[in-house]
Amino acid sequence: MPVVDMEDIVRLAKQRGFIFPSAEIYGGFRSTYDYGPLGVLMLRNVKNEWWRSMVQMRHDVVGLDAAILSSPRIWEASGHLANFTDPMVDCRKCKERWRADHLEPAAADGLVHCPNCDSTDLTEARAFNLMFKTHAGPLEDEGSVAYLRPETAQGHFVNFLNVLQTSRKRPPFGIAQIGKSFRNEITPGNFVFRTREFEQMELEYFVPPAEADKWFDYWRTERLEWYVSLGIDRQRLRLRDHDQEELSHYSAGTTDVEFMFPWGWGELEGIANRTDYDLRAHAEASGVKLEYFDQASGERYVPYVIEPAAGATRTMMAFLLAAYDRDQIGGEERTVLRLHPRIAPYQVAVLPLSKKETLVPVAEEVLGLLQPIAMCDYDETQSIGRRYRRQDEIGTPLAVTIDFDSLEDRAVTIRDRDTTAQVRVPIERVVEEVRSRLGIAGF
Numbered sequence: 001m002p003v004v005d006m007e008d009i010v011r012l013a014k015q016r017g018f019i020f021p022s023a024e025i026y027g028g029f030r031s032t033y034d035y036g037p038l039g040v041l042m043l044r045n046v047k048n049e050w051w052r053s054m055v056q057m058r059h060d061v062v063g064l065d066a067a068i069l070s071s072p073r074i075w076e077a078s079g080h081l082a083n084f085t086d087p088m089v090d091c092r093k094c095k096e097r098w099r100a101d102h103l104e105p106a107a108a109d110g111l112v113h114c115p116n117c118d119s120t121d122l123t124e125a126r127a128f129n130l131m132f133k134t135h136a137g138p139l140e141d142e143g144s145v146a147y148l149r150p151e152t153a154q155g156h157f158v159n160f161l162n163v164l165q166t167s168r169k170r171p172p173f174g175i176a177q178i179g180k181s182f183r184n185e186i187t188p189g190n191f192v193f194r195t196r197e198f199e200q201m202e203l204e205y206f207v208p209p210a211e212a213d214k215w216f217d218y219w220r221t222e223r224l225e226w227y228v229s230l231g232i233d234r235q236r237l238r239l240r241d242h243d244q245e246e247l248s249h250y251s252a253g254t255t256d257v258e259f260m261f262p263w264g265w266g267e268l269e270g271i272a273n274r275t276d277y278d279l280r281a282h283a284e285a286s287g288v289k290l291e292y293f294d295q296a297s298g299e300r301y302v303p304y305v306i307e308p309a310a311g312a313t314r315t316m317m318a319f320l321l322a323a324y325d326r327d328q329i330g331g332e333e334r335t336v337l338r339l340h341p342r343i344a345p346y347q348v349a350v351l352p353l354s355k356k357e358t359l360v361p362v363a364e365e366v367l368g369l370l371q372p373i374a375m376c377d378y379d380e381t382q383s384i385g386r387r388y389r390r391q392d393e394i395g396t397p398l399a400v401t402i403d404f405d406s407l408e409d410r411a412v413t414i415r416d417r418d419t420t421a422q423v424r425v426p427i428e429r430v431v432e433e434v435r436s437r438l439g440i441a442g443f
């Protein structure tokens with residue numbers, strides 16, 4: 001497995017316009033990040049691929065986009081107000097705050113030391129709720145409290161009846177949602193692995209209770225294979241089952257899909273059997289029955305829920321790490337992102353050999369042919385060698401070059417990022433050739 005330093009990824013992300021530290025001109029703002037021109041394309045691709053496999057390619061899943069700003073009653077009922085807390089200790093000397101379960105007594109003196117300043121003057125552990133609290137409306141009183149959702153999931157449960165009644169689906173069926181979530185993480189870090197504002201991709205899959213184990217196994221495999229299908233080496237992925245103490249308050253079983261990050265294995269996604277915990281909790285708190293009535297069998301039941309919950313931003317970072325490579329081309333070292341064409345920010349770069357007036361109209365014609373089928377970059381300055389390097393470094397699978405011969409033979413050169421092999425193709429066949437090389441019959 002190639003070893004990549006986090007610094008390489010962070011540097012490339014910044015220099016090439018994937019991810020910038022937020023509010024940088026003010027010195028940055030607490031582990032928040034902005035997605036630049038390439039980052040926004042790549043993150044969209046990650047989300048689109050998830051949506052494609054979870055919604056478009058299935059007939060048993062429908063979509064949802066619920067509100068981020070949410071009623072305290074949701075989080076009271078879900079157990080997040082009571083349970084979504086980490087025990088924290090503060091260092092009295094340097095004022096840093098740490099998760100108590102991350103600190104171990106030192107072997108030398110048996111005391112817990114602050115990882116920042118080494119002081120042993122730490123407070124007792126206290127519960128710290130991870131939800132961001134705010135106020136909706138002009139009055140900042142108890143009656144106006146609202147929360148930023150810490151997961152997208154409760155939106156699926158509180159809309160269970162709405163979806164059931166409008167979508168004509170019946171268990172087993174799922175509701176998929178992609179969106180921002182917010183957690184006041186105590187120790188954000190490792191770039192965008194853990195941030196306070198992040199994006200999730202969550203499916204809640206409602207099943208007859210007796211089928212829960214079967215569907216849990218199904219989604220474990222399905223989800224692992226999704227990462228493999230988009231180019232992550234199987235060796236860098238694993239499934240890890242939670243043991244009893246690790247399980248969340250709602251879960252009867254959880255398996256994480258983990259990725260080998262530079263610092264070790266880390267979670268990309270959790271697949272949980274949430275049982276009927278959430279639907280029952282919301283039914284009890286709201287007084288509205290959240291059940292399914294099977295007309296054929298006359299049976300009424302509260303479905304169990306299997307939840308594959310993934311992080312879009314964290315997954316994007318895993319794709320960057322997995323794709324990062326260095327090799328030698330003609331004795332020259334290059335950096336190349338071997339991204340899957342569906343994940344890469346641009347699929348094609350259109351590069352006129354020079355800015356000469358004669359070449360530009362042909363280059364624009366080729367660009368116009370390719371833009372409807374792929375995200376294209378267009379670049380006409382610098383030497384062609386440097387432009388190829390740049391495209392390699394941002395992971396563009398194909399470059400189409402228009403040269404002076406193109407004016408005569410109406411043909412262009414297509415260069416492959418991974419092999420750097422080049423082929424000459426007539427302009428009238430360029431769309432077909434690009435499509436087949438990228439494996440993108442359609443979206």
Ligand code: ATP
Pocket residue numbers: 151183185192193194195196197198199200267268269270309310311312313314315
């Ligand atoms: P962790 O153990 O890493 O804190 P979690 O088990 O609390 O994660 P879940 O609640 O299962 O995470 O959320 C589902 C997914 O959302 C995670 O697998 C991860 O990809 C993503 N995620 C959760 N918290 C964050 C965060 N603070 N920053 C970025 N992504 C996150």
